Amino acid sequence: MVDIGYASLFISFFLAIYSIVGQLLGQKLDNKKLIKSARGSVLAVSILTTLSSLILIYLLVIGDFSVKYIYDYTSSDLPLLYKISALWAGNAGSLLLWLWVLVIYTVSITYSDKLKELTSYASSILMTNAVFFLFILAFVTNPFEKFDYIPAEGAGMNPMLQNFGMIIHPVTTYLGYVGFAIPFAFAMAALIIKNTDDLWIKITRKWTILAWLFLTLGNLYGAQWAYVELGWGGYWAWDPVENASFIPWLTGSAFLHSVMIQERKNMLKIWNVSLITLTFLLTLFGTFLVRSGILTSVHAFGNSDLGMFFLVFTGIVFVASFWLIIDRLNMLKETREFESYVSKESSFLLNNLILVGIAFATFFGTIYPLIGEAVTGSRPTVSIPYFNAVNAPLGLLMVALMGICPLIAWRKSDMKSLRDNFLVPVALSLVFMVTAYILGLRKIYALIAFTTVFFVTASTLIEFIKGTRVRMKMTGENPVTALFKLMFKNRRRYGGYIIHLGLIMLIMGVIGSNAYEKVEQKTIDFGETITIEDYTLTYTNLAERKEGKNDVVYADLSVTKGGKEFGIVQPEKVFYPTHPNPSTEVGIKGSLKEDLYVILAGWDKEGKATFKVLVNPLVAWLWIGGYVMVIGTIFALWPGRGAEVGPKYVRGS
């Protein structure tokens, strides 16, 4: 079984090479048989990789500790779900998952056959990517490497990975990472065959949005995992690994906006090709960061030679893709005219500037320890305070643009339309600002941030109201029908607005939890209390229970809020026989307003225990906002009427 798993990878490596050569040569010689045969090998690679992945999953489930990977990441007492999720707990397994997703994506585009010539080149580019992963898996880090002996028990999974978030987070992140390879491959294919219109954008639009959706979910689940599992009260630490998936999310978001200009005005061709190339390169570079151990990270895969392979591959892709872009510059001629400085088009340019600006700031901050060390000799740390200070003002600008953009028309906006469109949301925002100040929102940056968030919400909702009114006037429909039909007949546009509203909810959670977090740490005896904000926590019990082979020590604290019963909160420490350090399971009592977050930090023989208690305002909105973004994306993406692009705004059209 183990040998079949490895042999599948080994054979796939050569089949993948054949699929590239066969498709390219077949295309050049117009040899349909050769193309068909090469495409068959793409299918064969996907079947063999699936077989290889399923074998590894089977070995994980049965606990075959003669395989090093199974020994390193599982133990016989591990619950079934975590045994399966061990597939992506380590380097080799997670790269196999990556490859698996990549070849399934590749086979689906290879056989979708919308445009034969473009598809052959795109498929070849994706298979080149697969060849790299197959090389790594077959010759550098073999997931099927065997011991000469059979250990009685496995080393066990890192306790921090034994969480539902860790089952979802890596899979969604990989689906996102790999998904961006598709538009990149089609962009390069379009350049190779010198087809420089927006066809590649149209073909890959759904892939791009899906990749973006999965990367959004990946980041969100990662944050949720950090919040409940790392036990420090936060959800985003600007760790290099977190940044590695945040940066391509930013450039991917910029790309999603800038392609609209190409679709509508036949502009920004060079920029769009460069941006998707950059996004793909950043997914590779992020993997280099995670796998190399070059930077200190809370949750990297640790030091390994793998990073160097990723760096070299990233370098090759960088040189090859930008050489191609530069070589085809003269073919990327485009309409070069904006009718006005103030238009939706120009606001999209600003949107791209700021998104890419935040991506650059995050990238620069992430690699700055290496730059600082190279120049000064000592490696500085770049952590939360730096990223918050640099990215907060840029992020606020970005949020403001989200409110401004819907209020500006395509082509040009005159003073009258600007005044008419901005008057209500700006006036409402000012009223909100004054009211919030009177009600006690006195931190100036929080006040500005919340007001900006309110402005975006108002301007977005006004778009819904305006559209509904116009429809009611034209069709005589009632408000509900008019709103419903308005949204469903313009799903792309209103799906986008729903995504914006979700993002606003998420940002509201970020502002609230950063600006108004409260912390209290105290060592108390039975019957004693900790008071924080409106909450009073009374320590009532410290006990131990068995969960499989693990020992769980937990404390009970009865909680009152404003003098009223609020239930019991139960923070835990879990001790694993296979790991030296216990993991923290926090006790959370959440509401839409705030989370009461309790950590059992330590205890003594007499039962005195130390608790760290946090009140994190508005955190629930982070997760709610994330799900609203998912709903908006699915709404916009759903096939059928309403999902198509809006009218073109080019001269003569």
Add this chain to the structure above:
Amino acid sequence: MIMKLNSIKFPLVLILTALFILSSVPVLAVEVDKNLQKEIEDSLVCQDGCGMILAACENQTAEYMRKIVVDRLAKGQTKDEIMGYFVDIYGVKVLAAPPAEGFNITAWVTPFVALILGGVLVYLVLDKWVFQARLERMDQEDEQNKKEIDLSEYEDKLDTELKKYL
């Protein structure tokens, strides 16, 4: 109340407890400014290689560092003095953000310089495109005018010819 802490956990618990009790002594003796304590802990990084900021970390090194922060705050030291103390021991890597001095200024300035340069570039491109559009419009207007002139010439000729034959 079940209190069966087994032998594996006991040494760890004892160490943790000792550190917590030690760390809580000065708090009992002199009440320190909690906000300032949090501010300092947010600005320092735990030095056992975990990469977490001090406020977030719960390991033994973090507890030891936290105890020093609380002790020194209780003695009346300022934030700068306490941060300076840690920098003397561990170097600048103990700070959660590079200090804005010497070469490290580039860490703070570069993102904004890049954004400003990007902004200038966007403005120049936008200006060119808007200017281009104006030129295009002017050309079209000229074309239109020419057509009108040409047409009037033909109209005059037509009138003359018509007068000849009518």
